[in-house]
Amino acid sequence: MEQEMKTKIENDEDQKWVYDSSVDHKGKVPLRASTGVWKASLFIIPIELSERLNYFGISTNLITYLTKIIHQDLNMAAKNVNYWSGVTTVIPLVGAFLADSYTGRFTMVLFSSIFYLMGLFLLTMSQFIPSLKPCSTTIGMCNKPRKIHEVVFFLALYMISIGTGGHKPCLESFGADQFEDDHPAEQRKKMSFFNWWNFALCCGLFLGVTVIVYVQDYVSWGLSYLILTITMAMSIVTFCAGRSCFRYRVPQGSPLTPMLQVFVAAMRKRNMTCPSDPALLYEVPKSQKIQGRLLSHTNRLGFLDKAAIIEENDKKSTINEKKHDPWRLATVTKVEEVKLLLNTVPIWLT
Known part of the structure; x- marks a missing residue:
């Protein structure tokens, strides 16, 4: 009887803590009741929705901006869009390597989000600050934008590209880290997490190619970029607010x-x-x-x-x-x- 009680106490103690090589924000073994699972996921999913909203809100109408506002010919605009898309596709390889080897996923997501926000802020300022606008307000017809606007615009675009490089390889994996694979209840919740993750991703994509594009076409480019900037800033604040609830993996080196x-x-x-x-x-x-x-x-x-x-x-x-x-x-x-x-x-x- 005593042996059974002792075994039960030991099992209860094992269930109390998470022994899957993860740590809490203090570097200690995580307490199951206060870390991970949905209490952590609710701080992660919004930043994915925001990132997809921003990316597709910018990329969907990018060629229109280059041809109508910057007045590039279609060939040059298509070439610039392809360059940007190519860099955005390759950068996640670097982000994944740095996260696995040095920074860890949380730090990589946080710093890439801040870099992303800086790019969005610069993009927004290029529409509101008079000296950075495509054309002077005193000119009725603008056939050639200011060079400073082109420089700032493309700098902002590639800053966003770098920010995406930290999100793509790390954020979803960081969400998966919040669930212990060897715990049956958490394993079931993990499958549900990925369903909601894809739902948020699709919502961000849908809103980006509809609402944001509508604002760009019928209201103003500046307002659309302002909406995207505010959305990303709010999602970063939400992400940081969940710091004490997250489970972290120590970098083990990149494959x-x-x-x-x-x-x-x-x-x-x-x-x-x-x-x-x-x-x-x-x-x-x-x-x-x-x-x-x-x-x-x-x-x-x-x-x-x-x-x-x-x-x-x-x-x-x-x-x-x-x-x-x-x-x-x-x-x-x-x-x-x-x-x-x-x-x-x-x-x-x-």
Whole structure:
């Protein structure tokens, strides 16, 4: 009887805390009752709605602004829109790397949101400050806008692009971090969270391509940008208000880092010759392999094998039981993982 009571108390204690490697805002083990789940999600979903509203409110009518207000020809306007869309698509790769390796998701979302807001503020000011407006108010017909307006407008656009780069890879993942996968009740709530997440995303998109575009076409561009700026500012305040309710993950390093390490190590040893016997390449002993499995050497992409060549300095480190520099020496398994990834590139391209 005592044993059953003791077991029950231990189980209750385990349920009280969240043991999934997350921490609270003080860096301690999170208390389940006061962190995560819906109490945290309600502070996260509004900023996603706001970001999608802003992005589609700007991008949907961007080519119209470039042709009618800045008076670019259609080819130049289309080219500028494509450049901006391309940068906006690529920047999230950088944001994801920085979040995984250094900042963490919350910090990345917060700073990218502030950067996003700065871009929106600049965009709004370009419509209201007389010296930044496309044309002087004393001119009746404007066929060529001021150069300063073009500079400020495109600077604001690319600041928004950078801000989007922190949102896309981090915000949804941060929302998922608020639910423990091994807890049945939270796992069910997590599925519901993604449903509401997509609902908010679609609402932001819908309002952006209807209400905001209507204001731009029939009221004024300045008012539409002002609405977007206020919306983003309010969502940032809401997001910060939930700081004490969030569960955080400590940065563990980006999956891209081992890949970069293999390339750097191979480049450093580009003038060396690979041994004819693959067994002479570096690999950790099976007894030291904690998780995963070792991959066998293959002959494909032989240049990358140079990353696993053991130099004299590496031998000394082994004797002195020092850790090897991962930017100078990679295991055969890491090299093979990179090879497997590169072999999928033709599939991506087709």
